[in-house]
Amino acid sequence: MQSSPNTNTTRLLIRTLVAWAVALLLFFPLLFLAVTAFKTEGQAIAVPSLWVFTPTLENFYEVQARSDYLTYAWNSIVTSVVSTLLGLLIAAPAAYSMAFSPTKRTKDILMWMLSTKMMPAVGALAPIYVLYQYASLLDTKFGLIILFTMSNLPIMVWMLYSHLKDIPHEILEAARMDGASLWDEFRHVLLPLGMGGLASTGLLCLVLAWNEAFWALSLGAAKAGTLATLVASYSSPEGLFWAKLSAASLMAIAPIIVFGWFSQKQLVQGLTFGAVK
């Protein structure tokens, strides 16, 4: 049942065209944002939209001058990186023991962990606010780090568990037979085999922490504000503001998008939660 080469070529052509059309359609809003960031405010709201114009960097200077982009960016980097590392440190041992010494309750514990994520964060706002005020953690990077770590922890445990579960027990047993200590086992067996899982879990949580808006806005407004707070401060200014809003947005999302492009292969492997054998 081989189709003739001619229909095959036609099919490939159609498939290519449709795929590109879909991809460009979904990417279009981001392209529009990126282009608007280089326009003047007047050009930004021109109807029909301008696609040929002299690009200006004015908006980026103005955003930096008005809100000190680098401080926000630094806060974003510190909170997302530290919370991810801290989360991995707590989640990895738990995932290890769930994967290699499962008990009857392992599944229940996993489900319970995931269920803690289903409560809307806003429901915990009042208690957390009171506690943070008491502990002087309001508007500190450390306070945000704790929150990001805790809200990503369930997903981290789950992702790492699905990865480690796929490592054959025999490998560990063979290492033990050879008299490997727990440290050897960790360094020479688990770490190399689990590296992919650790990397992809870390990548996802980095993205989630970077993009977190609710806690960052509620608890980290002034000194510890992340890029999400920077963007929010451009949400409803007076007058013409599309170009500056676009510039601020682009500055907030560009680092993580570029990071995502480079790490997509690794990220995908982790996101499948062992769904792909």
Place this chain on the structure above:
Amino acid sequence: MAEHTRAGSRSLPRLLMSPAVITLFLWMIVPLVMTLYFSVMRYNLMQPEQTGFVGFENYSYFLTDPDFWPSIWNTLILLGSVVLITVGFGLAIALLINDPFPGQGLVRILLISPFFVMPAVNALLWKHMMMNPVYGVLAQVWTFLGLKPIDWLTDYPLFSIIIMVSWQWLPFACLIFMTALQSMDREQLEAAGMDGATYFQKLWYLYLPHMARSISVVVMIEVIFLLSIFAEIYTTTSGGPGNASTNLAFLIFKQARLSFDIGVASAGALLAVILANIVAFFLIRMIGKNLD
């Protein structure tokens, strides 16, 4: 499984689990107990002199709020629509770009990009540049087609939010489905083709069963994040007009931050916990077996 554990160190697994379990337990129980306490007290930041035990008054206030049931519906409609849209289109797109074609790698990168956009930017981008009824891109398209531009956020607020959230989560579904498709058994597909199976037969009997687990993963993760959608609503419609796009998370926020009533907001938060548990219960029954 005793033989898998190191001799004489059966407590080691428990020791390794404890940091995660204890911190998560504290993270859950402390706010929960405090919320429970606040929910039966009079606690309004605007009237600090009024305190004291009020029993279930806050609950009945929240439950009889005319916005309560609409907010539950909006939460579920938002959740259901986004899950259906992203899983449906996600499967279609993943099948479309599964086989090689010119520019496959670049198409992949373009497709997944929206997933990395922070919700605040997503919301502002759609609110102003896409959906603005005068200057927005959609208005221009409508005018070009000879139609009257739509004021999306005023006339179709919940639908607009659904579009924004779906735009963000569709790439996530695509990513996972693309990866799952790559492990399809090629020989099986060819054999089915030899036997004269149509495309839809292959889709139904070969592709979908193979994808069952990854579909479950997508649904599970999306439910976790979508039950408490907040930033998109806060930045665009503020729940309005009226209560048309108020979900449960936003209603609680309104009580806490706009009415400064911590007592009523806490009662709402506990109702949200109950709703989350009901959804989780059904979810685990429906797809739990696929997650083993």
